[in-house]
Amino acid sequence: MQQGYSQIRAMLAITKGSLRAIFRSPSSVVFSIAFPLIFILVFGFIGSGGKINVNIAFDENSDTVNPVYLGLKNIPGIKVSSKTGLALKEDLEKGRITALVNISKKTNAPYTIHLTSSEAANPQNVQVLQSILNAVISGINQQQYPAAPTIASISKEVKKIPGRVYRTIDFILPGQLGFSLLSAGVFGVAFLFFNLRQQLVLKRFFATPIQRPYIVLGEALSRVIFQLITAVIIILIGHFVFDFTLVNGWVTFTQIMVLSFIALLLFMGFGFIVSSVAKTESTIPPFANLITLPQFLLAGTFFSIDNFPTWLQPISRVLPLTHFNNAMRNIAFEGAGLSDCLFELGVLGIWMVVVYAVAFKTFKWE
Known part of the structure; x- marks a missing residue:
């Protein structure tokens, strides 16, 4: 008896093929893993300094x-x-x-x-x-x-x-993980879906029985898996090489991974928007940089936002990457749980609703 067509199996096949393509792309590995690790290595070797304020x-x-x-x-x-x-x-x-x-x-x-x-x-x-x-x-x-x-x-x-020793790596690593997730979510998704449209891959998918939402889920799932692997590598290197603090061990690590998953879903929404509004491949970087660059500079990635001018701090506190960085630092160093970061998660949730509302409105299949 012939088996019925499985949307889930088809989605997982897309995920598997897309994940292979990601690992075969040197640029994906460099920007997602190597580039953030360079900053971690630099700041990790500086010493055990802490906040400036x-x-x-x-x-x-x-x-x-x-x-x-x-x-x-x-x-x-x-x-x-x-x-x-x-x-x-x-x-x-x-x-x-x-x-x-x-x-x-x-x-x-x-x-x-x-x-x-x-x-x-x-x-x-x-x-x-x-x-x-x-x-x-x-x-x-x-x-x-x-x-x-x-x-x-x-x-x-x-x-x-008594108190835990606060090292530079405890401030820098969360920012670099956020940097990696934001870059991959925006640039990775934007280039991926733009090229799938340009090369008529999405159009070919329409000739198969798979439904449209499963196409997007399959491609998105491959990005999520790759970036979570990246997050694991960054955190483990930071912890075992530079003594990055994981207060409650594997419990803290698991909570960080859940937080990273939530943030990655949000950042991928920005990527869907960029892939839809860009008319040519060369216009993707400018649009993507409009989203990523302000957050790299203003979201407490390299320096505490308390060091910024007073008029700039409210802008910094609106950015989603700021709340990811704050929640990650609270969980990793202070031993907070996800339930203690409800404000940060709430802000990320609000951003997710807004971003995906725009993404659904602007997303193009052809």
Whole structure:
């Protein structure tokens, strides 16, 4: 008895053929795996630095009516957290805050400044904070108290609380994984479906019993499989070669893969749009770069968006790659679960609805 035609089997056959074609393409391998790994290798060998910003908080018992306190708060490079209690302790342990500052004074004695930091904080930022404090104290002495020895002194001992060591790779690798997924989703899908139309491959598919949605699913599934393999390679190299932090081991790794899958589906939607609006193959890169380049530069791929000008930060926080990077860093280093990243996932979901609504409207079969 002859078997009926299976749409699923046909879709998987398309997936298998497309996946073979991807692995045989040197450019796909280079841009998806080798190029992001170059950045990981460069930043991995730099050392164990962390974020650039100097974020601090003042101890609840700190004196807040002295010139040092006011001078420190008015420095543009210093960001003061308003958190208290357990939330402040958590930020300190995870290195989000460089140091907890306590300014105290005894009778007829200068102010004494005590710093409490964490092993998760960047040691260079602690040194930067000490230098800033010395500069503030020196400026106050010269301007207001030239006759006094000093208005304040900094305790040489920095109290340390336990915390994970935060390395450069913990910031860079999530950005490079997002870079890889976004590039593959936009450029890979755009060139693929444009060429399938130009070479009349899609038209030939119409002569077979396979339905149109299964054609798209088959081709898309091959891209998803290839990019998830790429993500596995990037994460494993980062973890075993450069000590990229996976707080909960395989649980964290699995959650990262789920997050990568969600982000890749979104980024592929951009690729469908580009493949439809491009009139010629040469116009694909300009359209694709309009989507990818701003996100590479503004989504916290290489630097924290807190370093950007104030007017630029709201734009950065709208971009989908920003929320992928934030969620990935929270899961990998801070031990958050997907349920703790509902805001980031929600933003990605909103982008997905908008992007695929446009993609369905613009997608062309011929």
